[in-house]
Amino acid sequence: MFIASLIPGAIAVLILIFVVKVVIKKHPTANIFANMKQVVHRNRPFVMLLIISCIFSLGTFNFSFVLLKASDIGVEKNFIPIVYAVINIAHTIIGVPSGFLADKIGKEKVLLIGYGVFGISSVLMVILSGNALYAYLLAGVFGVYMGISETVQRAVIPRYVSSELRGTAFGIFSIVIGAGFFVGNVLFGFLWDNSGLTSAVMYSVILTLIAMCSMIGFLRKYPERAADVLPIAGPLVAFLDLISRNEAAMSQQGEEHVWIPSRSALQPYEPLFLPSGAFSFLFYQALLKHQ
Numbered sequence: 001m002f003i004a005s006l007i008p009g010a011i012a013v014l015i016l017i018f019v020v021k022v023v024i025k026k027h028p029t030a031n032i033f034a035n036m037k038q039v040v041h042r043n044r045p046f047v048m049l050l051i052i053s054c055i056f057s058l059g060t061f062n063f064s065f066v067l068l069k070a071s072d073i074g075v076e077k078n079f080i081p082i083v084y085a086v087i088n089i090a091h092t093i094i095g096v097p098s099g100f101l102a103d104k105i106g107k108e109k110v111l112l113i114g115y116g117v118f119g120i121s122s123v124l125m126v127i128l129s130g131n132a133l134y135a136y137l138l139a140g141v142f143g144v145y146m147g148i149s150e151t152v153q154r155a156v157i158p159r160y161v162s163s164e165l166r167g168t169a170f171g172i173f174s175i176v177i178g179a180g181f182f183v184g185n186v187l188f189g190f191l192w193d194n195s196g197l198t199s200a201v202m203y204s205v206i207l208t209l210i211a212m213c214s215m216i217g218f219l220r221k222y223p224e225r226a227a228d229v230l231p232i233a234g235p236l237v238a239f240l241d242l243i244s245r246n247e248a249a250m251s252q253q254g255e256e257h258v259w260i261p262s263r264s265a266l267q268p269y270e271p272l273f274l275p276s277g278a279f280s281f282l283f284y285q286a287l288l289k290h291q
Helices: 006-018 032-040 044-059 063-072 077-105 107-127 134-152 154-160 163-195 197-221 234-252 263-276 278-289
Strands: none
Touching: 032 044, 032 163, 044 154, 044 163, 044 197, 063 077, 063 107, 063 134, 063 163, 077 107, 077 134, 107 134, 107 154, 107 197, 134 154, 154 163, 163 197
């Protein structure tokens, strides 16, 4: 089964090679530290979001601990890959709905839901025991958390950073989250080995609750503008909006060929494609390929 998991990875590589077209633009030479300073300087919302995300990542743990728990409650070694498959299936299924919900109610709110689902999966690590079937329930809930988090987490960033600094912002965000996740996994494993699973879960739950309360405060302080939340799936609305704004101009010029939006026209809508699944992202890339 692990060998079979290479298939989607190979497909993704082929898509990157033959479908995605990278256009390199020349920019004035910039200092990375100067860019980092610009991202965080007087950008309190981004810094606060970074801190909240770091706190949460310090309390998270890898799916490997779910597989270890599955083994502890009686899942045989030969069936552990099935538990892992359940995590990935739940992850895949929840991706598009969470993206749609993010477009409808706001990315930060969906991220908060993801925090809550992780908290539930942490508690289930302790209370589920005695039946191997519980491992699949735990795997499903954990997969839902992963699907929500990985779909929405990075899509939040563009709202708080100007387009020319988004690459640096994503880099800062990835470094902070990655470092927090590494430390969190080490601490969770250490606590499990030395104080028991209950202590490790308490550590995760406490940090998750702190992150959730902080996110609620963040949402109250920086409520989303109406323009930041689309009432329907982002990519479709973005594309229809682009067409409607250019339809009149095309007809006046007597153009008969299919109109393809320019990169500059698509750029403001780029964040909307991120939380809506791989198909939407490929649709976006296919448009750019025609530039």
